[in-house]
Amino acid sequence: MNCRGVIQQFSDFLDEELDPKLAEDLCRHLEACDDCRVVVDTCRKTVKVFCKTEALPLPPDVQARLDRVLAEKLKKRS
Amino acid sequence: MPTHLENEVALVAEARGGSEGAFTTLLRQYDRNIYRLALNITGNQEDAEDVMQEAFLKAYTHLDRFQGNSRFYTWLVRIAVNESLMKLRKRKGDRTVSLDEPVRTENNDLMPREVEDWGDDPEERYAKEEVQQIVSKAIESLEPQFRVVVALRDVEELSTEETAELLGLTVPAVKSRLLRGRLKLRERLNPYFKRG
Numbered sequence: 001m002n003c004r005g006v007i008q009q010f011s012d013f014l015d016e017e018l019d020p021k022l023a024e025d026l027c028r029h030l031e032a033c034d035d036c037r038v039v040v041d042t043c044r045k046t047v048k049v050f051c052k053t054e055a056l057p058l059p060p061d062v063q064a065r066l067d068r069v070l071a072e073k074l075k076k077r078s
Numbered sequence: 079m080p081t082h083l084e085n086e087v088a089l090v091a092e093a094r095g096g097s098e099g100a101f102t103t104l105l106r107q108y109d110r111n112i113y114r115l116a117l118n119i120t121g122n123q124e125d126a127e128d129v130m131q132e133a134f135l136k137a138y139t140h141l142d143r144f145q146g147n148s149r150f151y152t153w154l155v156r157i158a159v160n161e162s163l164m165k166l167r168k169r170k171g172d173r174t175v176s177l178d179e180p181v182r183t184e185n186n187d188l189m190p191r192e193v194e195d196w197g198d199d200p201e202e203r204y205a206k207e208e209v210q211q212i213v214s215k216a217i218e219s220l221e222p223q224f225r226v227v228v229a230l231r232d233v234e235e236l237s238t239e240e241t242a243e244l245l246g247l248t249v250p251a252v253k254s255r256l257l258r259g260r261l262k263l264r265e266r267l268n269p270y271f272k273r274g
Contacts, residue, residue: 007188011257017238035193039264042196045271046264049201050232053213055110062127066109069131073138074098 001025006036014044090150094141101141105134108151111234112158118229119162121218122169129165133158155234156244159226166222188261192268200271216266224259231256 001009001022006029012018013026030037058066086107092100109130116129136157137144144153201209217225217233230241231252242252 004189007190007261008257011260012253014260015238017253038193038195039190042194042268042271043260043264045196045200046260046267047232049209049267050213050217050228050263051235052201053210053233055114056210057110058113062113062123062130063109065127066131066134070102070105070134070138073135074101 001029003029003033003036006030006033006040010040010043013040014047086150087146090141090144090146094144101138104150105137108154109134111151112154115155115158115229115234116162117214118217118233119159119222119226120165121225122165125162125165125169129158129161132161136161152236152240155230155236159230159244163226188258190261190265192265192272194268194272196268196271197273204270212267212270216263219266220259220262224255224262227252227255228259228263232260 006026009018009022009026013023018026030040057063086104089100089104093104112133113126113130116126116133117123120126120129133154137154144150204212217228220228226245227241230236230244231238236244238249238252238256241247242249245252247255
């Protein structure tokens, strides 16, 4: 596998959805190519940062408006 | 079944039986995720708030249509994604939004221009709130066809298949958008996370 092949396959590789034979080729390439190793490593860290980021509580004004809208809807129903 | 899912099933059953308290409790569990999802897709706080309200009202009105063969959360996400996409499409001056528009297939544009090491746990150099801002800004900078897929796969952690089904895309189309989205995000994060 060459550098272009790594870039085309890295995303499936990170998701562990890459065919095992291709994954093996990719790992072999990473052992020999510093640039690709850094790209795959920083992409892995990118995904990790996104997965790890917790959703913040709703801003208080947004929460208050949501509560009001829901309360009105529920009141209409009853 | 994990406890939180058992709770979800029980709450949905109660809500379908007419318990307003159960419905409100259900929404409380997910409101911040749905708001974040809507914000990530629309890139606009006002739109995100509208989307969340609409999604919850629709969920309430159509609770009897929820089949229970998927998680309630996934059902809610589906409603919120549809509402978010409608917002995007309605927005004037936004030249977006055809999610099924083919992405360019030539590979020259994929090759990363910057190759710099980030070191271990680069996000730990920043406060939690700063990381959240960096992440939001990075997602917001993506074109909608990448933004939606990244928001569902890498932020809300839905599977490739769930994402494809939700967006009416094929699995290869989701993977192709995800790959390009991730490369673009890596580039956007590089100035913050590179060493030195």
